[in-house]
Amino acid sequence: MEIKDTTQERVRARDAAMRLLNRLTTGAAVSAVAGVALLGAFSAYTIPGTTSTTAGTSTTASSSSSTSTSSGLQSSTTPVTSSSSSGVAVSGGSR
Amino acid sequence: MNNTVLWYATRGAGAVSLVLLSAVVVLGILSVLRVQTTGWPRFLTVGLHRNLALMTLVFLTLHIVTAVVDPFTHLGWLAAVVPFSSYYRTFWLGLGTIAFELLLAIVLTSLVRGFIGQAAWRLLHWLTYAAWPFAVLHGVGTGTDAWSAWLFTLQAFCVIAVLAAIGYRFMTGSRDPLADARSSFQGAVDRREPR
Numbered sequence: 001m002e003i004k005d006t007t008q009e010r011v012r013a014r015d016a017a018m019r020l021l022n023r024l025t026t027g028a029a030v031s032a033v034a035g036v037a038l039l040g041a042f043s044a045y046t047i048p049g050t051t052s053t054t055a056g057t058s059t060t061a062s063s064s065s066s067t068s069t070s071s072g073l074q075s076s077t078t079p080v081t082s083s084s085s086s087g088v089a090v091s092g093g094s095r
Numbered sequence: 096m097n098n099t100v101l102w103y104a105t106r107g108a109g110a111v112s113l114v115l116l117s118a119v120v121v122l123g124i125l126s127v128l129r130v131q132t133t134g135w136p137r138f139l140t141v142g143l144h145r146n147l148a149l150m151t152l153v154f155l156t157l158h159i160v161t162a163v164v165d166p167f168t169h170l171g172w173l174a175a176v177v178p179f180s181s182y183y184r185t186f187w188l189g190l191g192t193i194a195f196e197l198l199l200a201i202v203l204t205s206l207v208r209g210f211i212g213q214a215a216w217r218l219l220h221w222l223t224y225a226a227w228p229f230a231v232l233h234g235v236g237t238g239t240d241a242w243s244a245w246l247f248t249l250q251a252f253c254v255i256a257v258l259a260a261i262g263y264r265f266m267t268g269s270r271d272p273l274a275d276a277r278s279s280f281q282g283a284v285d286r287r288e289p290r
């Protein structure tokens with residue numbers, strides 16, 4: 001009897017662990033999908049993709065057409081790929 | 096699709112992939128150390144390690160596909176396959192390509208572990224210790240956000256977690272009391288297996 005109880009306990013513990021594994025995996029998948037959206041939004045917020053940037057503080061990797069305005073801002077139709085974090089200015093933005 | 100959405104997706108998926116990869120490395124180390132409690136049997140660590148490894152590949156695929164199809168960088172598929180072939184941030188991107196290919200090799204050999212034998216699988220699995228730093232360096236060198244607070248914090252967290260796990264692993268050694276007997280038995284089995 002005792003052996004049967006122990007076996008059943010182990011089966012129950014194994015089932016519980018399997019359920020936990022499934023829950024953790026699902027949780028990780030959902031968090032990862034949410035993470036892509038959230039971190040993508042963070043990256044958009046910290047360095048907006050389509051912006052006007054101050055000339056000289058950003059470098060673009062392609063020879064995209066860009067025009068200088070009388071205010072000294074350079075408008076670009078393409079994303080800024082690398083930039084010093086302190087030099088980004090967004091025209092019309094609050095920062 | 097809007098080009099900037101692709102770019103944000105690349106960066107978001109890159110960061111998530113790094114977190115997942117770091118979790119996989121930590122869980123791998125914990126499973127070698129045979130960490131377990133009554134509510135947390137060892138197979139849970141191993142199972143989670145395997146599931147997250149497969150998940151990492153899915154998010155890496157998203158990261159790479161969005162990077163390649165993003166018309167701004169014109170990376171091309173070759174850059175994703177041949178290390179250091181990209182004109183764009185050549186060295187740092189090349190590290191990412193190497194890391195991805197090492198991971199692919201590790202995951203694929205784990206799926207056919209029964210065929211290649213324990214010794215070969217184990218040897219290949221050690222490549223993780225090379226793939227992870229390559230991935231970290233790639234993120235730091237290629238990433239637009241590498242020095243922005245959120246990604247810096249995330250990367251620092253990953254590095255600290257993995258280094259702590261590696262340090263713990265080498266300090267404690269093998270927790271398996273039968274490790275020597277097991278590996279010599281496995282070696283004998285491997286030698287008998289037809290190649």
Ligand code: HEM
Nearest residue numbers: 106109110113162175191192194195230234238239240241
């Ligand atoms: C293990 C493999 C890899 C990991 C863990 C990884 C992770 C990362 C991380 C964390 C970033 C920084 C994202 C940011 O700045 O917000 C990044 C950037 C980037 N990765 Fe990867 N990556 C991997 C492989 C690859 C491969 C094979 C390619 C080739 C197509 C690639 C292409 C890029 C590009 C183009 C960027 C720059 C995105 C930007 O403009 O900021 N990555 N990666």
